[in-house]
Amino acid sequence: xxxxxxxxxxxxxxxxxxxxxxxxxxxxxxxxxxxxxxxxxxxxxxxxxxxxxxxxxxxxxxxxxxxxxxxxxxxxxxxxxxxxxxxxxxxxxxxxxxxxxxxxxxxxxxxxxxxxxxxxxxxxxxxxxxxxxxxxxxx
Numbered sequence: 001x002x003x004x005x006x007x008x009x010x011x012x013x014x015x016x017x018x019x020x021x022x023x024x025x026x027x028x029x030x031x032x033x034x035x036x037x038x039x040x041x042x043x044x045x046x047x048x049x050x051x052x053x054x055x056x057x058x059x060x061x062x063x064x065x066x067x068x069x070x071x072x073x074x075x076x077x078x079x080x081x082x083x084x085x086x087x088x089x090x091x092x093x094x095x096x097x098x099x100x101x102x103x104x105x106x107x108x109x110x111x112x113x114x115x116x117x118x119x120x121x122x123x124x125x126x127x128x129x130x131x132x133x134x135x136x137x138x139x
Contacts, residue, residue, distance in 0.1 A: 019089050020072050020082065026092045027061045034058035 012018035029052030033040045040048065051058060065088060071081035104111050115125030 016082070016086070019086050023069055023085055023089055024092060025065050025088045026095050027058065027065070028095065029053040030058040030061060035062065 031049040031051040033044055033048050034051050034053075034055055035058075053061070068081050068084050068088070072085050075081065100111065107114055117125050
């Protein structure tokens with residue numbers, strides 16, 4: 001994902017500072033290629049997500065978000081721009097929440113330190129207590 005900067009924001013000690021300096025915004029309906037110019041390479045054309053919005057709309061949406069972010073940076077968190085940026089981050093967090101939850105559940109090493117132990121009773125892994133005893137006697 002991606003880089004899970006959205007997770008970094010939601011777990012930061014100072015959320016407001018994290019939003020100001022590390023904002024990650026998902027623009028729904030916009031594809032990866034819509035941030036580039038010119039004709040995409042054949043591989044991108046055949047495998048990239050199909051955009052749901054026009055290139056002009058995607059560019060307008062990206063420009064609006066960048067404008068808000070730059071206003072926050074230039075005015076040291078202006079009173080009008082920061083709430084807009086925080087709202088955009090909140091929408092993004094809600095959008096990626098199911099994906100983050102799935103990655104946490106599968107033990108993604110990008111979101112948590114993996115526990116590489118074959119022993120279900122290893123206390124550092126926080127395995128659920130089933131079975132509640134070692135499978136190999138004496139371990």
